[in-house]
Amino acid sequence: MSVARIRRSFFERAPLEVGKALIGMELGSDLSNSACGGLIVETEVYVGPEDRASHAWNARRTARTEVLFGPRGYAYVFQIYGMHYCFNIVVGAGRVPAAVLIRALRPTFGLEIMAKNRGLSSVPANLRQLTSGPGRLAQALGIDRQANGLDLCQAPLWVRRSPVGRRLAAVHGIRAGARINVDYAGDWARRNWRFTLSEDRFVSV
DNA sequence: GAGTTGATCACT
DNA sequence: GTGATCAACTCT
Numbered sequence: 001m002s003v004a005r006i007r008r009s010f011f012e013r014a015p016l017e018v019g020k021a022l023i024g025m026e027l028g029s030d031l032s033n034s035a036c037g038g039l040i041v042e043t044e045v046y047v048g049p050e051d052r053a054s055h056a057w058n059a060r061r062t063a064r065t066e067v068l069f070g071p072r073g074y075a076y077v078f079q080i081y082g083m084h085y086c087f088n089i090v091v092g093a094g095r096v097p098a099a100v101l102i103r104a105l106r107p108t109f110g111l112e113i114m115a116k117n118r119g120l121s122s123v124p125a126n127l128r129q130l131t132s133g134p135g136r137l138a139q140a141l142g143i144d145r146q147a148n149g150l151d152l153c154q155a156p157l158w159v160r161r162s163p164v165g166r167r168l169a170a171v172h173g174i175r176a177g178a179r180i181n182v183d184y185a186g187d188w189a190r191r192n193w194r195f196t197l198s199e200d201r202f203v204s205v
Numbered sequence: 206g207a208g209t210t211g212a213t214c215a216c217t
Numbered sequence: 218g219t220g221a222t223c224a225a226c227t228c229t
Contacts, residue, residue, distance in 0.1 A: 044225065053225070064212060082209030084226050101225055135226045181225060204226095 005158050011072040011091045015098040018091040019045035020195050023174050024165030027105060030156035031142035032117055036110025038131055039165040041197040042103040042204060044179045046088075048096045053185035056097030067149050068097035075157060077138070077148040084135030087143050089152060089159070103180070103194075105131035106202040107140075114140035133204040173198040180204070 006025075011018055020043075028037030046054035055078070056068050067076050068090055076088040076099050092098035107114060107130045114130045115123045117140050124130065131137040138144070143157070150157050176192040183189050196203045 046225075055225080060213090062213075078225085079211065080224055081226050082211070082224085086225060088225085103225085133226070179225075184224085 005153050006073075006160050008071075008073045008153050010159075011089060011152075012093060013091070015045045015047045015092045015096075015100065016193065018089075019043045019100045019193070020174055020176075022089075022100060022102070022159070023195050023197050024162060024167075024169035026108070026158075026160050026162040026165060027102060027137075027141070028109075028158050028160070029141035029143065031147065032113050034110060034113050036107075036113040036117075036141060038105035038107040038109070038202075039162055039168070040102055040104075040159075041106050041200045041202050043195045044101040044103055045091075045193040045195075046099050046101065047193070048092065048098045051185075052188040053179060053182035054097070054099075056099075059097070061097070065097065068099055069095055070149075071095070073152050075143075075147050075150040075152060075155070077143060077145060079145060080135070085138040085144050086134045087138045087141070087147070101134060102137065103134045104196075104202050104204045105137050105140075106197075106200065107131050113142075117142050128202060132202050168197060168200075172200065 022040050022043050049059040055065050074090045088099040088101045111123045131140050175196050175198045177194045179194045
């Protein structure tokens with residue numbers, strides 16, 4: 001599959017701006033030797049060191065968070081609850097440690113691959129099982145710790161504009177709400193830094 | 206409500 | 218170096 005990848009400058013903007021702009025764009029993967037992916041319908045933004053909910057809170061710089069301090073447009077992948085992976089994109093101006101978590105996709109291609117990656121015997125009747133939720137979509141796209149640090153402008157993992165997605169966002173609109181499962185972050189948990197394609201059935205619960 | 210494991214941190 | 222704590226989730 002020939003893919004016109006996105007320019008790095010797309011990611012080199014204010015984190016909230018990128019988090020919103022990603023809604024309706026395509027996320028694709030060749031990590032399983034056959035292309036699969038879908039349209040991004042849900043994101044969460046972690047703005048930087050001041051954000052109590054961020055792994056980079058208080059400028060915490062460790063082996064795990066290292067890629068957050070590097071160039072924009074790279075994958076930040078971490079394991080959570082001992083068994084799931086979350087896929088993020090490093091974004092922002094300069095090298096502030098900010099990222100956008102991709103929380104849900106509307107699956108559009110390579111459905112068989114994604115079903116297999118998810119451990120399902122066939123493509124499920126309810127496609128929400130494939131990519132609705134950060135852990136689910138990472139598994140569906142074959143993303144694990146090995147994908148950490150991949151350059152999304154070159155690697156077999158890409159983001160690109162989608163005319164269909166752009167239209168969906170224009171017609172249905174984008175909603176901002178509170179981020180999920182970050183109650184430990186106090187006031188920061190209440191900021192409306194989660195973006196969803198309004199009314200989309202593939203948005204996670 | 207349980208599962209599961211690595212990162213992080215507060216200690217020696 | 219060692220041990221305790223717990224997490225940006227999923228499935229039953």
